[in-house]
Amino acid sequence: MAQRRGRILAIKWGMNPNSSSLGVDVTFLLVGATALAIVTPIVGTWLRWRVNKPRADVK
Amino acid sequence: MWANARELVRSVRDRIAGARPMRRVRFEQFGAIVQLAWPRALVFVDRAMARRVARSTGEPAAWRGRETELGDTVLSAPLEAHLQLTNQCSAGCTGCYTGASPQGAPHEWGLVEWKRAIDTLASAGVFHLALGGGESAILPWLGELASYARAKGLVPNLTTSGLDGLDSLVQIADRFGQINVSLDGLGATYAAVRGFDGFARADAAIRRLREHKREIGINTVVTRHNFSELDQIFAYAKERRLSEVELLRFKPAGRGARAYDELRCTADQHDRFLPTILAAAKRHRVRVKVDCSYTPMLAHHQPDRALLAELCVYGCTGGDLLIGAKPDGRITACSFAPPPPELVQIGKQQRPRVTELETYWTQPGAFGAFRTWRDDVAEPCASCEYHSLCRGGCKVVSAHVRGDASAPDPECPRVRAIEART
Numbered sequence: 008m009a010q011r012r013g014r015i016l017a018i019k020w021g022m023n024p025n026s027s028s029l030g031v032d033v034t035f036l037l038v039g040a041t042a043l044a045i046v047t048p049i050v051g052t053w054l055r056w057r058v059n060k061p062r063a064d065v066k
Numbered sequence: 067m068w069a070n071a072r073e074l075v076r077s078v079r080d081r082i083a084g085a086r087p088m089r090r091v092r093f094e095q096f097g098a099i100v101q102l103a104w105p106r107a108l109v110f111v112d113r114a115m116a117r118r119v120a121r122s123t124g125e126p127a128a129w130r131g132r133e134t135e136l137g138d139t140v141l142s143a144p145l146e147a148h149l150q151l152t153n154q155c156s157a158g159c160t161g162c163y164t165g166a167s168p169q170g171a172p173h174e175w176g177l178v179e180w181k182r183a184i185d186t187l188a189s190a191g192v193f194h195l196a197l198g199g200g201e202s203a204i205l206p207w208l209g210e211l212a213s214y215a216r217a218k219g220l221v222p223n224l225t226t227s228g229l230d231g232l233d234s235l236v237q238i239a240d241r242f243g244q245i246n247v248s249l250d251g252l253g254a255t256y257a258a259v260r261g262f263d264g265f266a267r268a269d270a271a272i273r274r275l276r277e278h279k280r281e282i283g284i285n286t287v288v289t290r291h292n293f294s295e296l297d298q299i300f301a302y303a304k305e306r307r308l309s310e311v312e313l314l315r316f317k318p319a320g321r322g323a324r325a326y327d328e329l330r331c332t333a334d335q336h337d338r339f340l341p342t343i344l345a346a347a348k349r350h351r352v353r354v355k356v357d358c359s360y361t362p363m364l365a366h367h368q369p370d371r372a373l374l375a376e377l378c379v380y381g382c383t384g385g386d387l388l389i390g391a392k393p394d395g396r397i398t399a400c401s402f403a404p405p406p407p408e409l410v411q412i413g414k415q416q417r418p419r420v421t422e423l424e425t426y427w428t429q430p431g432a433f434g435a436f437r438t439w440r441d442d443v444a445e446p447c448a449s450c451e452y453h454s455l456c457r458g459g460c461k462v463v464s465a466h467v468r469g470d471a472s473a474p475d476p477e478c479p480r481v482r483a484i485e486a487r488t
Contacts, residue, residue, distance in 0.1 A: 013115025016096065016136045019108040019378035021310065021355065022243040023146055023196055024223035025285050028357035028400060029383045030312045033364070037344050040373045047376070050109060054100060054119050 015047050015054075077280065090219060091119060092143070092191040093126040096136045099145070101193050106243070108145060108193060110136050110378070136375070137454055140386050140437060143427065146194035147187050147420065148390040148401045151180065151208070155201040157229050160261035161287065161329050163402055165320035166200045174393040177207040181214050183395060183420045188218035190424050194243070195222045198401070200393070203231030209238035216241060225285055228271025229264055239279045246312055247272050249284040251292040252302055258291045259329065272306055283310035288339070289329040300346040300354075312355040313343060315363075318466035319402040326466065330477070337479050339363045358383045359460035362478035365452035374455055381456035381475075385433030391420040399436035402462040403471075406434050435461055435471035442472045446484040 023030040035043050090101040098116035100109040111119065113133050128142055154170035155162070175183075187195070195215055202208055203226045215222040221243040226235060228247040239245060249268050250256060256265035276282045286292070286299055296313075303311045318326035331339070340363060347354040356364070361381035364374065380387065384399030391397055396405040397420045405417040418426040426432055435442070439457045447453050458464070459475020467476045474481045 011114040013097075013112050013118060015109055015111055015115065015376075017110040017376050017378045019110075019145070021106050021353075022194055022221055022223050022281075023312075023355070024225050024242070024244040024246040024283070025196055025198075025312050025314065025355075025357065028314060028359060028402075029146070029380065029388050030355040030357055031377060031379050032310075032353060032355050033344075033377065033379065034347055034353045035377055036340075036364075036369055036373070037348050040370050040376075043373060043376055050102075050105070050107070051115070053102070054109065054111070054115070 012051075015051050018047065018050060090191075090193065091116070092193075093120075093122075093128040094142055095128055095131055095134045095139055097133070099141075099193075108378075137380070143190035143423075144192055144389045145387045146196055147183075147192050148196045148198065148388060149180065149183065149420070150198055150200065150391060150393050150401060151175075151202040151205055151211075152200040153393045154204060155199055155227065155230075157201070157227055157260070157264065158262065159321070161259070161289075161316060161320075161322040161325040163317050163319040163322045164200065170200060171393040175395050177211060179395060179421075180211055183391065184211070184215050184218055184220060186421045186423050188220055190427070192220060195220050196225065197222055198225045201227055201230050203227075203235040205231075206234070209234070209241060212238060212241035226271070227264070228268040228275075232271050232274060236274060236278055239275060242279075242281075244281045244283065244309070245275060245279065246283040246285045246310075247275065248287075249299070249302075250287050250289070251295060252298055255292050255295050259287070259289050272308070276306060276308065281309050283308050283312060285312045285314060287314045287316055288331060288335075289316050290331050290335060291329065293331055293335045293342075296342055297346045297349065300350040300352050303352045304350040308352070310353040310355055311347075312357070313360070314357045315359040315460065315463075317359070317402045317460070317462050319462055323466060333477070333479070333482060336363050336477055337366060340367045340369075359463065359475075361452070361456045362459045362475050362480070365450070365456055366479040371451060371455065374452070379455060381459050382436065382439065382461050383457070384461065385436035389420070389423070395419040395421065397423060397426060399433045400462070403436070406432070435465075438472060444474065446481055447474045450480060 020032040092099045097112040100119055152170050152174055153164055153166045155166035156168045212222040223244045224242045225246050247268055250259040253265055257263040300311055316330045343354050358381055390401040397418050398405050408417050447458050459478050461471040464473045464475055465471040
């Protein structure tokens with residue numbers, strides 16, 4: 008039986024230099040769910056492509 | 067033009083090359099968190115995708131229970147740790163949330179202790195550090211600590227006022243993932259918010275850092291004095307070719323507790339916050355980040371809830387997605403919160419240190435009200451469709467205004483409106 012592909016639940020973009028709270032990139036709210044619907048599969052493909060790369064540091 | 071094109075090509079090439087060794091996976095009950103170096107992101111995936119990405123042969127310990135939804139349970143460790151390396155700072159800002167002073171705090175840790183803290187955080191699986199102060203740029207060992215964090219697999223990021231320690235910071239800027247300079251207004255507004263005229267020096271620091279590094283942004287604490295200037299702040303960021311503007315809500319902590327009534331935004335400004343910043347970000351094509359305490363103000367405009375969840379927009383994330391540490395190493399739910407009370411289970415008289423994170427994290431009652439929002443929810447939050455994301459809003463504001471950290475955020479537009487009717 009084929010293995011389920013799985014799904015991306017969320018993406019936290021960028022890094023937070025602010026040492027007082029969690030900074031979340033909300034620029035995507037400008038373009039809405041459509042843009043994210045395009046980006047998310049690309050990130051998913053990128054993750055799966057990397058399966059063929061050296062093993063990740065897993066904790 | 068050709069110089070810009072060459073810089074772009076070099077940047078893309080370096081990022082792809084740099085992405086290869088930098089990839090970590092941390093298993094969680096819902097699946098896993100995958101850290102990507104490029105694009106710079108933490109990707110939350112379910113168990114099925116985690117199996118493919120991590121190529122895990124066995125079932126990790128985190129998967130012993132049933133597969134949960136993201137947000138149903140506390141993470142196995144924070145995503146990021148906010149380390150207040152020192153409380154030394156000569157700026158004397160009116161609203162400083164740490165109450166920083168030139169003398170600093172008693173019993174501040176040094177390089178050796180913070181390296182131990184990084185060992186603990188790396189062992190726990192923390193991804194990012196946000197280093198701040200006080201003014202951490204004045205610390206002679208900041209560069210060594212940043213390198214140590216990198217070697218342990220954590221990405222150090224930094225906030226600086228840009229007012230002190232700039233010469234040494236420029237030399238070590240490449241060790242940080244992102245550096246943001248605090249800029250709470252332009253020209254005279256800077257002085258109105260901070261209590262002294264430091265704009266020219268902060269601007270000079272931003273220019274100089276940007277000459278050496280692409281990932282330079284600004285942190286702006288939004289107050290009633292600079293709200294009307296937000297568009298100009300985005301224009302400034304564009305003009306200086308900065309990578310982002312991060313907007314922070316004014317918190318009643320440190321000296322900020324006394325200045326809170328004078329500086330906090332008005333209800334009308336909070337209501338207009340989201341459309342104002344999105345319009346500015348669009349007009350000037352600058353990325354915008356907001357801090358977790360702004361989630362009630364985002365929810366006020368009823369954005370797609372699923373979209374917020376996919377963007378990892380959460381309200382209070384203290385003691386879960388993030389932790390803080392005071393200059394003496396005491397652990398906090400977030401940088402604005404006081405250290406939590408000691409726990410009997412740990413059997414120690416002193417409050418837990420960040421080096422005890424792994425022991426403290428799983429203790430019943432750890433982080434107090436910051437962890438009990440799932441069970442302690444009352445109206446009007448209980449009937450709010452965004453509660454699982456918002457988590458009741460900013461607990462530091464609630465504790466200051468209501469005397470109860472678990473009370474609904476009094477500045478939430480929905481809470482305000484409902485309470486006004488009753």
